[in-house]
Amino acid sequence: MLTFLGIIMILTGIIIFIIKPIFTTSKVLKWFTTKRNFQMIGLGLILSVVSGIFFYAEPGTAYAVQYPWGSQKAVVNQGINTKMWGRLIPIQFELPIKYVIPDKEGELGEQSKYANVDVAKYWAFSDAVKARIATSVVISINTVDEDQFLSVADRNKTERNLIRSRIIPNIDQSIKNTCKLMDAQDYISGQASDFDRYFKDQLENGMYVLEEYIANENRETIGDSTTVRTIVNNESKQKRFRIKYENGQPVREKGNSLKAYGLTVVQAVVTEIDWESTFDKRLQLQKEEVAQTQLEKQQAEREFYRAQKETARGEAEKAAERARLEKEQIQKTIEAETKAKVAEFNLIEERKNYEVAQFKAKTQKTMADAQSYENAKLVNAGLTPQERAEWEYKTSVNIARELKELKLPEIYIQDGNKQGNEGNLLQSLIGADLAKKIMSNKSK
Structure with a gap:
């Protein structure tokens, strides 16, 4: 740009020198004095020289500078650089x-x-x-x-x-x-x-x-x-x-x-x-087919999962019923085992009671045999007159006590044919009851 402007200024100064003697009356040409013409031509020369010597490297651009004398260089940094009327390849x-x-x-x-x-x-x-x-x-x-x-x-x-x-x-x-x-x-x-x-x-x-x-x-x-x-x-x-x-x-x-x-x-x-349009149409048909296939696949999957759901529900119900029956079975088993255990414990208890009763019976029999043996020894040894009198006294006292506590029937009916035996019957009743109590006391 500067080179072009410098060339224009140089040409303008030269033209003014040529036409000024011809158009002497022109006020514009009179303003361009000889001194000013030389100044304009000199400025044009400077501009053309400066633009040929220097150039401005823009950022982001590399320049290959080829000089008139055959050498060249690369400029990769922005700013003002010399080219010396060389060729630029940006x-x-x-x-x-x-x-x-x-x-x-x-x-x-x-x-x-x-x-x-x-x-x-x-x-x-x-x-x-x-x-x-x-x-x-x-x-x-x-x-x-x-x-x-x-x-x-x-x-x-x-x-x-x-x-x-x-x-x-x-x-x-x-x-x-x-x-x-x-x-x-x-x-x-x-x-x-x-x-x-x-x-x-x-x-x-x-x-x-x-x-x-x-x-x-x-x-x-x-x-x-x-x-x-x-x-x-x-x-x-x-x-x-x-x-x-x-x-x-x-x-x-x-x-x-x-x-x-x-x-x-x-x-x-x-x-x-x-x-291309034909492939677009085919692609659209393919998309619709894929969409339909996906829809049918989703429907099939929905039916599949619905069947799976029903199967799972049936399995859950079967599991619940199985659990209920197993629970009842366990309860009945526990009850049966409990009854068996109780029966076993009762049997053991009855066996123990039986053994205790046998032991008590044997003990009583042994004691009775011992007392009988002792009485027999006493009888065989004979009682002194004093012991006999004491024995008869205790016996009479006991009989009197028993007669006092004796309760006979308030009403007694007897056949007329047996009136002569009244005294014998009364004596029989008294004797029977008295004998019962005496045996009871002896057993104690």
């Missing part, structure tokens, strides 16, 4: 490159002025389904190795040429190879992350060498163990592509890598895919 530190799907009006939307934006292209997957793929790629240049940066700048001349001739072809080739490695159905079924991984790996390390192979489609078995149905596609063979490997590493195309230019892939992702 390249951004990071180069954003985007493929964008236009909207219905054909607009690409608001984009950064520093990004290189193009319309997304259509690419074919391995199952021949086409889609417009929008990508966002960020490439970083090498500013550490000055020689490599100058080599890249010298071979590509401009930043735009570097993007168009080196980077974009690599991006297109990476997308093409990655699309060959999978079906569109595989992409929407969960292999989108694999797509991004293959895409970025090829940009960084070079393009894969792909090889064709024929994939035999296996028969799909549908149904349970009792009912089996198979679906066989009419096209039993389909050409596929896969990555060629040697010694466990993928084979890559030689000389087709951004690393050779000191470029690093900072970002490489697929931002959007616009499928």
Whole structure:
């Protein structure tokens, strides 16, 4: 800009010198005196020289400065630097490159002025389904190795040429190879992350060498163990592509890598895919079928869990009834065992009582035998007159006491034929009762 302004000022001063003698009456030309003309021409020379000697390096941009005498240097710091009328090749530190799907009006939307934006292209997957793929790629240049940066700048001349001739072809080739490695159905079924991984790996390390192979489609078995149905596609063979490997590493195309230019892939992702209309219709039908299948599956699961619930309820009721019966059985068993124990204890008690009664009877018999033996000894030994008199006294006293306590019947009926025997009957009753009490006293 300063160079252009300086050149304009120099040309203006020279023109004024030429036309001033012709238009002597012009007030404007009279203002431009000879001194002022020389000043303007000198200022123009200074501006043109200054702009050729110095330049301002913008932030985030590296410059390759090529001098007229053949040398060159790299400038990566912002500020004022010398160029000495040399050529500048500015390249951004990071180069954003985007493929964008236009909207219905054909607009690409608001984009950064520093990004290189193009319309997304259509690419074919391995199952021949086409889609417009929008990508966002960020490439970083090498500013550490000055020689490599100058080599890249010298071979590509401009930043735009570097993007168009080196980077974009690599991006297109990476997308093409990655699309060959999978079906569109595989992409929407969960292999989108694999797509991004293959895409970025090829940009960084070079393009894969792909090889064709024929994939035999296996028969799909549908149904349970009792009912089996198979679906066989009419096209039993389909050409596929896969990555060629040697010694466990993928084979890559030689000389087709951004690393050779000191470029690093900072970002490489697929931002959007616009499928062709036929695949969109098929995809919509598939979504509806999946939704219907999921609904039927949920209904089947609901019925299954309902049956499980009823089974569990029946098992719970059976368990409760079993517990109740077991409880009753335990109670009856305990009662029976208790009765058996009580009967056993009663038997033991009766046995003990019997043994005690036998022992008491034997004791009484022994004592009675001893007393009888003693009485017999006394009788055999004979009683003295004094002992006999004492014995007869005690006996008469006891008889008198017994007669006093004797209770005879208040009414006595006797046959008339036996009146002469009244005295004998009364005596018999008295004697019988008296004898009973005397025996009772003796037993005591």
